[in-house]
Amino acid sequence: MEFQIIWFVLWGVLWAVYFMLDGFVLGTGMLHYLLGKSDGDRRVLINTIGPVWDGNEVWLITAGGATFAAFPTTYALMFSYLYTALLLLLFALIIRGVSYEFRGKVDNAGWRKVWDGAILLGNFLPALLFGVAFGNIFAGLPMDAGGYHGSLLQLLNPYGLLTGLLFVALFAVHGSLYAAVKTRGELSKRSAAMAKKLWPALLVVAVAFLGYTQFATRLYDNYLSQPALLAVPLLAVASLLGIRVFAGRGKLLPAFAASCLTILLVVGTGVIGLFPNLIPSSLDPAYSLTIFNSSSSPYTLKIMTVVAFIFVPIVIAYKIWVYRIFRAPVSEAEVLGDRQAY
Amino acid sequence: MDVLTLSRLQFALTSAFHFIFVPLTLGLSILTAYMETRYVRSGDETYLKMVKFWGKLFLINFALGVVTGITLEFQFGMNWAEYSKYVGDIFGAPLAIEATVAFFLESVFIGLWIFGWNRVSKRVHLLAIWIVAIATNLSALWILLANGWMQHPVGYVLRNGRAEMVDFMAMVTNPYGLLKFGHQLVSGYTVGAFFVMGVSAWHLLRNNRPDFFRRSFRIAAVFGLVSTLLVAVIGDFHAVEVAKTQPAKFAAMESIWETRKGVGLNLLLIPDPIRECNSFEQLCIPNAVSLLAFHTPDAEIKGLKEFPPELRPPVQPVFWSFRLMVGLGTFFIIAALLAVIISRRDDLERNRLFLRILVWSIPLPYIANQLGWIVAEVGRQPWIVYGVLKTSDAVSKSITTGQVLGSLIGFVLLYAVLGAVDIYLLAKFARKGPDDDLSAIIKPTFQHIKAQDLGQEA
Numbered sequence: 001m002e003f004q005i006i007w008f009v010l011w012g013v014l015w016a017v018y019f020m021l022d023g024f025v026l027g028t029g030m031l032h033y034l035l036g037k038s039d040g041d042r043r044v045l046i047n048t049i050g051p052v053w054d055g056n057e058v059w060l061i062t063a064g065g066a067t068f069a070a071f072p073t074t075y076a077l078m079f080s081y082l083y084t085a086l087l088l089l090l091f092a093l094i095i096r097g098v099s100y101e102f103r104g105k106v107d108n109a110g111w112r113k114v115w116d117g118a119i120l121l122g123n124f125l126p127a128l129l130f131g132v133a134f135g136n137i138f139a140g141l142p143m144d145a146g147g148y149h150g151s152l153l154q155l156l157n158p159y160g161l162l163t164g165l166l167f168v169a170l171f172a173v174h175g176s177l178y179a180a181v182k183t184r185g186e187l188s189k190r191s192a193a194m195a196k197k198l199w200p201a202l203l204v205v206a207v208a209f210l211g212y213t214q215f216a217t218r219l220y221d222n223y224l225s226q227p228a229l230l231a232v233p234l235l236a237v238a239s240l241l242g243i244r245v246f247a248g249r250g251k252l253l254p255a256f257a258a259s260c261l262t263i264l265l266v267v268g269t270g271v272i273g274l275f276p277n278l279i280p281s282s283l284d285p286a287y288s289l290t291i292f293n294s295s296s297s298p299y300t301l302k303i304m305t306v307v308a309f310i311f312v313p314i315v316i317a318y319k320i321w322v323y324r325i326f327r328a329p330v331s332e333a334e335v336l337g338d339r340q341a342y
Numbered sequence: 343m344d345v346l347t348l349s350r351l352q353f354a355l356t357s358a359f360h361f362i363f364v365p366l367t368l369g370l371s372i373l374t375a376y377m378e379t380r381y382v383r384s385g386d387e388t389y390l391k392m393v394k395f396w397g398k399l400f401l402i403n404f405a406l407g408v409v410t411g412i413t414l415e416f417q418f419g420m421n422w423a424e425y426s427k428y429v430g431d432i433f434g435a436p437l438a439i440e441a442t443v444a445f446f447l448e449s450v451f452i453g454l455w456i457f458g459w460n461r462v463s464k465r466v467h468l469l470a471i472w473i474v475a476i477a478t479n480l481s482a483l484w485i486l487l488a489n490g491w492m493q494h495p496v497g498y499v500l501r502n503g504r505a506e507m508v509d510f511m512a513m514v515t516n517p518y519g520l521l522k523f524g525h526q527l528v529s530g531y532t533v534g535a536f537f538v539m540g541v542s543a544w545h546l547l548r549n550n551r552p553d554f555f556r557r558s559f560r561i562a563a564v565f566g567l568v569s570t571l572l573v574a575v576i577g578d579f580h581a582v583e584v585a586k587t588q589p590a591k592f593a594a595m596e597s598i599w600e601t602r603k604g605v606g607l608n609l610l611l612i613p614d615p616i617r618e619c620n621s622f623e624q625l626c627i628p629n630a631v632s633l634l635a636f637h638t639p640d641a642e643i644k645g646l647k648e649f650p651p652e653l654r655p656p657v658q659p660v661f662w663s664f665r666l667m668v669g670l671g672t673f674f675i676i677a678a679l680l681a682v683i684i685s686r687r688d689d690l691e692r693n694r695l696f697l698r699i700l701v702w703s704i705p706l707p708y709i710a711n712q713l714g715w716i717v718a719e720v721g722r723q724p725w726i727v728y729g730v731l732k733t734s735d736a737v738s739k740s741i742t743t744g745q746v747l748g749s750l751i752g753f754v755l756l757y758a759v760l761g762a763v764d765i766y767l768l769a770k771f772a773r774k775g776p777d778d779d780l781s782a783i784i785k786p787t788f789q790h791i792k793a794q795d796l797g798q799e800a
Contacts, residue, residue: 047457050453050456050457051453051454051456051457051458052450052453053453054408054449054450054452054453055446055449055450055453057449058441058445058446058449058450061412061415061441061445062438062441062442062445062446064415064416064441065415065434065437065438065440065441065442066438066441068415068418068419068426068430068433068434068437068438069430069434069435069437069438069439070434070438072426072427072429072430072431072434073427073430075418075419075426075430075434076419076422076423076424076425076426076427076430076738077423077427077740078419079416079418079419079420079423079426080419080420080421080423080738080739080740080741081740083420083738083740083741083745083749084745084748084749086416086420087416087420087749087752090412090413090416091752091756093409093412094409094410094412094413094756094760095756097405097408097409098405098406098409098760098763100405101401101402101405102405102763102767105402105767105770105771106767106770147739147740148740296430296431296434296506296507297431297501297502297506297507299506299507299508299510300431300432300434300435300506300507303435303507303510304435304438304439307438307439307442307443308442311442311443312442315442315446315447315450318447318450318451319446319450322450322451322453322454325454325458325461325462326453326457326458326461
């Protein structure tokens with residue numbers, strides 16, 4: 001059943017890349033006011049993510065679509081069990097998407113204020129909700145033969161909230177570093193300082209998360225049986241420390257790269273711990289959704305593997321090309337002088 | 343109301359709302375790409391101003407199309423978990439392929455197009471909008487192949503308690519899906535053409551920038567005529583496919599109760615579903631329905647009575663939507679033909695009545711698109727996958743009435759606000775007319791264009 005394993009890996013990669021890419025959009029968005037002190041600053045921030053945020057969000061659509069195509073039972077149960085949480089996530093993502101487009105379209109301070117608020121909310125809420133959702137998936141959902149026995153409030157348990165906090169802190173540092181790299185002058189300095197200020201908080205949350213995971217989940221079982229896999233969480237911790245080292249020396253691009261790596265490895269740590277589950281049952285492991293009992297047929301997985309192996313590299317290639325075109329930092333003069341800018 | 347009814351209502355509402363934006367995206371992306379092609383080839387700045395003006399309207403519309411599309415992907419799992427479990431093996435594939443093959447292209451290159459004016463050469467910038475336009479069309483292909491499979495399932499077997507894919511190529515070449523794609527594509531182009539003609543007509547009536555809007559109008563008129571004719575031609579073949587594969591839907595579309603040969607088309611007809619007949623029939627064109635359905639005048643058409651009442655779609659909405667859609671389609675062909683003829687002469691602005699009609703016609707192709715989807719989706723009931731799975735068996739088991747009522751109210755409120763803002767912005771920028779200040783674009787790479795050339799049109 002090698003296709004199920006291929007798709008488990010792809011599933012993890014899609015989520016990890018999504019969080020790495022949308023993470024800095026969510027991060028700059030939730031710090032919209034803390035980094036962007038003036039209207040000009042906020043415009044610059046929006047223009048740093050303007051050319052890429054939409055393409056980044058498609059990784060989420062693809063992760064969702066891949067779950068549907070490769071693990072339909074997991075897709076169906078996850079989305080219907082977490083109905084209200086996902087609804088809130090969806091509303092937040094809708095609001096975020098239109099905010100960027102609408103904000104600059106009317107020249108009125110009150111109008112911009114509304115959409116600035118929407119940008120803040122539309123980025124903070126998804127970061128938190130994704131964390132809460134993944135925390136609960138790591139810990140397992142209360143499901144058995146009778147279906148799902150949880151509720152929205154039960155998702156807000158301490159471990160879920162701690163994971164939510166971890167995601168918020170990760171993306172806040174990630175977004176600050178992105179803003180520091182992609183802007184100039186005061187705004188860049190302020191963003192770099194913000195990353196350094198937030199980093200200790202991230203470290204505390206990350207340590208708490210790693211400790212609490214031992215009690216709240218069975219994620220470490222795979223690492224105990226295959227100690228070589230411990231390289232992934234250890235590297236995650238190393239790159240987390242690397243963020244601070246690079247940022248402290250004013251090397252912003254390496255610090256941002258370390259932050260990218262941290263997110264990839266943190267997601268990797270969780271996904272490896274889940275294997276072969278996609279959603280464990282917290283009531284009875286017999287009702288866990290695994291890559292074996294919830295996957296599509298071998299034929300479908302084969303077709304989808306061919307599609308993924310052809311098109312994902314192409315996507316990555318043109319994405320890198322477009323990122324290179326927009327690699328220069330955005331300055332306020334440039335944004336204010338350009339009527340096309342957001 | 344129960345979870346099933348509320349979920350159906352929610353899916354209908356959210357997909358109809360999504361579909362306000364999709365057709366214009368399909369049509370306007372092609373028109374904008376064409377205008378930019380003309381600009382790059384000729385260097386004529388009126389075309390550049392067109393790209394900026396129509397492109398801005400395109401983007402306001404595009405943003406809502408994107409964000410409301412995510413809702414549909416989420417809802418398959420949230421509200422229709424039993425459906426997703428049962429058919430995900432074959433239905434999930436086109437959706438995942440759409441994201442990987444088309445949606446990525448579209449969203450990455452739209453970013454390059456919006457922000458890349460000064461960063462890439464004119465040709466690369468032109469390439470970006472063409473990629474966006476093609477990716478948008480490609481996106482529609484995969485979504486309609488998925489919908490085509492729900493209408494006419496192929497390439498699967500029922501195994502392990504679900505529908506499993508056994509023939510990917512059968513799904514990809516499903517005639518139902520391909521015809522639906524063709525019909526939808528040109529219907530979207532029709533929306534785009536009438537949008538551009540209507541907005542241009544509004545400005546021409548006010549004698550505002552006549553040269554700019556006359557040229558825009560001409561492009562849209564030709565595009566519109568070709569599109570509306572293709573809507574009818576492909577629609578005809580599509581109807582043949584429906585008659586062949588979904589006889590109950592076809593019978594409801596024409597309100598035919600008794601199975602007969604050589605069925606005529608009553609131009610005036612009122613269905614009476616309670617008495618299972620038509621209460622009024624006038625102006626019959628002999629053999630026309632048989633001819634439309636099977637392209638032979640004596641063909642037998644199955645009547646609704648052939649099917650047990652619980653397997654018939656609701657006749658009234660399907661029949662009236664189809665009638666109205668065909669009527670509107672006919673009007674579009676006539677209007678587009680007149681538009682081409684009149685815009686070729688120099689006195690376009692003097693045909694004020696015609697221009698006024700075109701302004702008021704802007705919403706009509708939108709309505710026709712929605713009606714077409716009512717025929718397609720209501721006409722498929724009581725099935726969610728025709729002949730395989732009933733809609734009533736497809737709804738999620740774990741969700742409650744309170745949850746769905748809450749989400750439905752949330753969608754109504756959120757979408758009402760978004761729809762209002764979007765219409766406000768579209769109207770604002772459509773009325774404002776083109777921007778003559780191209781300095782942001784034509785600096786510093788294209789400095790050879792002199793400042794006085796920019797003001798020429800004003």
